[in-house]
Amino acid sequence: MKGIRIIKKEANNVRKKLLKEDILSKKFKARNDENYVYFPIKSECDDTIIESLLNEYPYEYGDYEFEKASYRPQNFRDYLEDIPEQLVDEVTKSFDVIGDIVIIEVPPELETKKHQIAQAVLKFTRRKSVYCKKSKVSGVRRTRKLEYLSGEESLETTHREFGLRYRLNPSMVYFSPRLATERSRITSQVNNGEIIIDFFAGIASFGINIAKKHDVTIYSVDINPEAIRYAHENIKLNNLVGNVIPILGDINDVIVDLPMADRILMNLPGYSKNFLNLAVNHLKKGGILNYYEFSNSEETVIDRIREASGTRKVEIEDVRRVRSQSPGIYHMGVDARIY
Numbered sequence: 001m002k003g004i005r006i007i008k009k010e011a012n013n014v015r016k017k018l019l020k021e022d023i024l025s026k027k028f029k030a031r032n033d034e035n036y037v038y039f040p041i042k043s044e045c046d047d048t049i050i051e052s053l054l055n056e057y058p059y060e061y062g063d064y065e066f067e068k069a070s071y072r073p074q075n076f077r078d079y080l081e082d083i084p085e086q087l088v089d090e091v092t093k094s095f096d097v098i099g100d101i102v103i104i105e106v107p108p109e110l111e112t113k114k115h116q117i118a119q120a121v122l123k124f125t126r127r128k129s130v131y132c133k134k135s136k137v138s139g140v141r142r143t144r145k146l147e148y149l150s151g152e153e154s155l156e157t158t159h160r161e162f163g164l165r166y167r168l169n170p171s172m173v174y175f176s177p178r179l180a181t182e183r184s185r186i187t188s189q190v191n192n193g194e195i196i197i198d199f200f201a202g203i204a205s206f207g208i209n210i211a212k213k214h215d216v217t218i219y220s221v222d223i224n225p226e227a228i229r230y231a232h233e234n235i236k237l238n239n240l241v242g243n244v245i246p247i248l249g250d251i252n253d254v255i256v257d258l259p260m261a262d263r264i265l266m267n268l269p270g271y272s273k274n275f276l277n278l279a280v281n282h283l284k285k286g287g288i289l290n291y292y293e294f295s296n297s298e299e300t301v302i303d304r305i306r307e308a309s310g311t312r313k314v315e316i317e318d319v320r321r322v323r324s325q326s327p328g329i330y331h332m333g334v335d336a337r338i339y
């Protein structure tokens with residue numbers, strides 16, 4: 001394997017430099033002979049780094065024999081020391097932890113290392129299973145394909161968030177742990193007694209968050225039968241103050257049977273614009289629309305709400321970028337009061 005050979009009297013200085021740059025491999029033992037010390041180097045390290053680091057020393061960089069060290073990795077990076085740091089960072093940034101399941105995104109250049117990465121993830125997150133994303137979120141139900149990589153092969157889990165529990169299978173229903181703050185934000189706006197319709201409720205995560213704190217009635221509508229099945233289960237799990245009523249169906253069909261609302265939630269950001277007229281027509285005077293859309297411009301989203309509201313007066317109470325969707329495109333959230 002790759003290593004540095006250096007004369008003994010300079011070995012300590014060189015060792016310090018290699019450690020500081022984090023390119024000394026911990027998986028193998030350094031060794032010495034009569035005149036030289038040999039240091040094992042991480043395989044991803046390229047020659048130019050060594051050259052610029054050690055140019056003042058009489059070193060040789062080449063292939064040398066090293067004995068394996070009996071070392072225990074201390075962190076995620078140690079475990080994956082043969083993978084370039086920047087790629088490891090890409091993997092860690094894309095982590096989603098849902099209950100006992102970690103869902104990772106493996107860049108194409110690391111496809112052959114995905115099981116090694118999954119082992120490291122399992123070890124350092126102390127969760128039970130690791131899956132990787134196999135498709136984008138797609139289809140009416142907004143789900144994605146997942147591929148099993150490591151640990152227990154089970155996709156049903158219980159996710160804990162702010163003292164609440166959500167039972168779900170992430171390959172069958174949409175759920176994002178990254179919306180935890182958004183759920184709390186909406187809950188903090190709600191008043192007791194409100195009648196709320198969640199047009200695209202999924203497992204009723206918004207409704208349950210709200211009804212844990214407020215005595216409200218929430219109609220949680222979803223077209224995905226699995227989402228509605230989990231919504232029923234989650235309502236039982238969480239000992240709610242308010243009343244969450246899961247309804248299976250297309251909101252276009254279901255809406256006629258629902259009362260006018262004080263608040264309508266619309267988290268289907270790729271398509272919610274197609275349902276804006278329906279929502280505005282079902283909102284009481286002075287009701288609130290919690291509207292979400294993928295967009296690069298706050299103004300475009302606000303204009304759309306104003307247009308759908310026609311002659312009704314619209315007050316924008318808040319606009320925010322909930323999170324980044326893709327370069328330049330944000331998951332925008334708008335709270336609009338419509339009179």
Ligand SMILES: C[S@@+](CC[C@H](N)C(=O)[O-])C[C@H]1O[C@@H](n2cnc3c(N)ncnc32)[C@H](O)[C@@H]1O
Pocket residue numbers: 140141142173174175176179199200201202203204205206221222223224227249250251252267268269
């Ligand atoms: C992006 S997910 C959001 C789920 C939930 N609001 C959340 O934040 O976890 C959108 C949901 O809308 C549902 N959906 C899509 N079209 C629908 C429609 N026409 N009527 C009712 N639900 C629909 C999907 O099944 C999916 O569960």
